[in-house]
Amino acid sequence: MNEVIQGLKLMPIDYYIAFCSILFVIGVIGVLIKRNALVIFMSVELMLNSINLLIAAFSVYWNSASGQILVIFVMVVAAAEVAVGLSILVVTYQNTQSIDMNLLKRLKE
């Protein structure tokens, strides 16, 4: 196993950067084009994950545990965020019978 890992460590960091960027942008596009709040949440998770992965990659690259700790904290926050977010969603749905983001416009009125 160790050898595999050693080999993998030679994987250029650039690849990770490129991969995570693509994943991130897909998340962004998802947020932008969808009206379904649930899917938007998913896209956000996608973005978070892409960043997490990049942090983890750099953590290994720099040989520093802090990066991975950070990932854990991000996960913590993400979980909390999802819990609160979804409850908002439920409340919204109860009020409007919809989870269309565009309807949230009414908040301003």
Next chain:
Amino acid sequence: MLTISLILLPLIVSVLLFFMKGQKASQQIALLATLAELAIALIAFTGFDKSLAVNYPLLIDWLPKMGFSFSLGMDGISLLLVMLTAVLTPFIILSTFNRENKLPASFYALVLMMQAALVGVFTSQDGLLFYVFWELALIPIYFICGLWGGENKVQITLKFFIYTMVGSLFMLAALIWLYTKTPAPHQFGIKNLLLVIPTLSPVEQAWLFAAFVLAFAIKMPLFPFHSWQPDTYTVAPPAGSMLLAGIMLKMGIYGLLRFVLPFRGNTLSTYGPVVIVLALIGLIYGSIIAIKQQEIKRLIAYSSFAHVGLMAAAAFALTRDALAGTIFQMLSHGVNIVALFFVADIIQRRTNTTQISELGGIAKQAPRFAVFFMIAMLGSVALPLTNGFIGEFLMLVGLAQYSMAVAAVAGISIILGAVYMFWLYQRTMYGETKPASESFTDLTSTEMLVAVPLIILIVVMGVYPKPLLEIAQPAITEILKYIH
């Protein structure tokens, strides 16, 4: 130590007053505090050493990494203006004694806070600190005008506030710009900032010059940035008008002397005349408008506007006499305008009107008041042996040294000043007694406490100006050193 106590004393009393209630007690506390302040200022005055560049210095590091320190001190100009503040504030407070105010304690607290801020402005030796006090002074006067003012107060006060605020933002920008140009580590000390100016490119200097002048021009105010002034003076409570015209306006001129005149050489000689021309336009323009004003305070406002124009013009004449005149005129204008606003206040309180057409024949009813008004007016029209003359004479001499034509134009204001002031006096004091002024009572003893010292100040400053003029001399030398 002396300087900081001058700021702290009113500030602390002000904070205390905010928690107080009741008219009488707060009045007396405020008056006592200002008298104590005056005593300290007098100590500073007597102990002043002309040979030192900065007297009573105080230096506390504040943000040492940013080169920003709590640095106070006085040169001659500062001292004179501090004296002006310390002398006038007791009168301003005393002048409100007969007046029922809502929230009296807060009112006096704000006046004292104003005093602290003004002293701070005049004694700051640090650019940023100067700005802090500069803005701090705006807050109390905003509330004084906004809460105790007359008709339309909110709108007018807001305009005044935003207008001057915009001006001071330009100043802040200029200060920061200068700061970034100081040699590392950057310093905010006024001296450091001023030393940078000559090293800048002409374009930079021009922009900085414009920014500073704009800030001070709005404060003073200088033509054409004056339109907040007549409204504000009219709507502000009398004490507010006195603070504004008597002391606060001097901040603008003080700023000119401190920050603008040290622009040496080309910048000053290229753009200085622009300011002089604006000032002269304002001088004549304000005087002419004042002639037909129908409301006393508005008339006084325009007259003050005109006087300030002369001071600004003289400041840019850059001769020793002109600068001495400007400094002296700051003091005498402060005294005179407070006296005039006090007159307006008394008239308003007695007759409930300040419309000139409704007044008349007051001199018959109230001879002592007539004398007081007359002397205040004479000071304002610069009759010899009153304080106004010394300042105007020196300023005009200085302007004449700069250019005879400028002096001639500026001199027209002497004629116009006589026209509108005498016209005002004649219509309010002389003639047949009008219904509004029928039951006009003469000055009460409290009012005499304000009027008599003011009269004495007007005359004594006119007869023996020497000590005041001499105190300012080293500071003027300092300014001229920057220039030549």
Next chain:
Amino acid sequence: MEKYIFFGLSGLAIFSAIMVLVSNKPIHNLLYLILCFMAIAGHYLLLNAQFLAVVHIIVYAGAIMVLFLFTLMMLNLNLKLELNKSLMARIVAFVSGLLLLVTLVIILNGLVIPTPKTATTQIGMTRDLGQVLFSEYMVPFEAASILFLSAMVGAVMMVNKNK
């Protein structure tokens, strides 16, 4: 060998991510997302971040996705038609996204990343991470638990309010 694993996992992740966007049924979206997360977990493994990989699976696939699924089921959203934005809006969104990608790529390309120190330590191992977490990051860790608590309370409060 590693390359192939890397590219395979990456391809799988990107494909499933795209499918999240493309498919119209929320339940499908969700399943594709889980697939994507699995692929990312694989990446963690590849980085020898074993602890992270496990936590990732538990937290995301196990907890978060279940939460999503639960919401989905509870609101019975699956039957709803997918709400789509107008074509114009979608194009605009897509173009902005691409623009972002392009700029990101240009910028990141320009980055000069110093070569790392040679190291073979097992930082991704549970033991090592645990040591760091409970020594250096003790306080944030405890704070995180408070965060959780408050999130939980908040969520309950919100849903409860209307009843």
Next chain:
Amino acid sequence: MKTLTALVPLLPFISFLVIGLFFKRIPKLLTSVLACGTVLISFIFSIILFVDLKNGGTATNVTLFDWLPSANANIGFSLVVDQLSSLMLLVVTGVGFLIHVYSIGYMHDDEGFNRFFSYLNLFVFSMLILVMGSNYLMMFIGWEGVGLCSYLLIGFWFKNQDYNNAAKKAFIMNRIGDLGFLLGMFMLYIQFKSLDFNTIFSQTGQFQTGDTFITIATLLLFVGAIGKSAQIPLFTWLPDAMAGPTPVSALIHAATMVTAGIYMVARSHALYILAPTTLLIISLIGIATAIVAATIAIYQNDIKKVLAYSTVSQLGYMFIGLGAGAFTGAMFHLTTHAFFKALLFLAAGSVIHALGGEQDIRKMGGLKKKIPITWLVFLMGTIAISGIPPFSGFFSKDEILLHVYVQNKIIWALGILGSMMTAFYMFRLLFLTFFGSFRGTEDQKHHLHESPAVMTVPLIILAILSVIGGFINIPAVFGGASSLNNFLSPVFGTTQTSAPEVSHGTELGLMAIAVVGALALIAFAWARFVKANRIPAGEETQRYGLENILYHKYYIDEIYNLLIEKPILFLSSLLHKIDVFVIDRIVNEFGSVTVWLGARARLVQTGNIGFYLVAMVLSIVAFLVFGLMI
């Protein structure tokens, strides 16, 4: 001597302070004693100073304290008594004292009695500062101070807004002149680095005659004199100033203040003789004023207005004298004029007093018998001003005209013409007032009475002075010693052409022409107003041609009103409108634009989250791109 010098102006000032501060409490008697007493003491001191100088003493300089330290000079609050100011001191305190005494009677029933005397004392103080100041700034203190007192006293009865307007007009016209004075002063200050008379005059040697600088400076100073001494074009305030109580007219607007301009030019003679152009202009303005005022006086019907125009005209003569370089002559005429014009005004006051306030000569007449003392002294004054020998006016006017003759024959001829007119209108005034039958109301007739002794005694003293005043400077042609010339020579020195190069024959001939001309016109006046008993037409009468123009004083007031007052008032309204509707509007528009922009910007906040998100992403892109570019 120094103490004495300082006390001369100080005493009236102290009296002013005391009366002014306690004007409500102190009794009239005390006021009278205080006010007159201090001036009397000042007069006595002045005599002492005069005698000292007369006996060969030198000028006394006193610096009370440093007044105004400026960059170039330490301007002191300093006084000087030399021959010139000593002469003025005598006139001011002497005539001033008599008028003070007279005022006790004249103002006796006025409720503002104490106020009046405090003003009067302040005036005397200011006037003394004016003549004693040893530098231009000191002179300027007095200069403005007398202007203020003049304002206060013209508007003494302040219930009447017409009087107040007259007072204001006087002050403002004076201020116009003062501006010229100030500017002239500035030029001197910049050039000589001093305002001290001695310092400046001792440096005049560096200038050529006709130097531009000196010409301009002297012209500017002269502008001040024009305002103060009521010359064309700033003379219209003086007739209006007759609104004040009559003693004021006598003291301020005849004897002392209005002569300040002459004094100033005489004091600055060292500069003026270097500026022939200025002297010429002074002559021209002087003669024009003399003629214009004299012509106006011919048709005036207000007893004080006639005297006022006559004052303007006489001041014109003094300026002609100055223009011709006859500084002593001008000062001489100033002195005699102070005597007889004060006399005439006070006598007129006595007439007005007798008639209970009537000033229109059409409603007088036949007063000769009723108020004989007044009539006699008025006659003395009239003869004196008409230039009939040996009364004082003859000598002084003659000295001026002699100098003018040498300088410029045309001006001399005009001067003779003016002096003939003077004789005519003065005797017209005399005849209409005292001869014929009484034209006032029955009521007035019953109340006709001679004034009390406190008024008549000063009149008599002034009458005597008017008669003999000319003897202080009898010209050589009558075997005199020209004592005034000799006395003033330390001041004017060789600069003045004291002995014009004319033969005694010519000199006598010139005198004869003047006297004969005056007598002829007196005879004409006699024929017209006593023999034919013609009374000037009433107010509403239609007048034609020259008479109409003269009656309306050349419409000068109307012209000024149209050309200056109206435009300024219009400009004031206009500028105020501009201020409110343009300048303030622009400022307010800045506010409006901000509000408008805010309203527009608000629309961006649609609440559409999708839009926000896109905007956010694009902004991030923009930032990144921006970062890249840097």
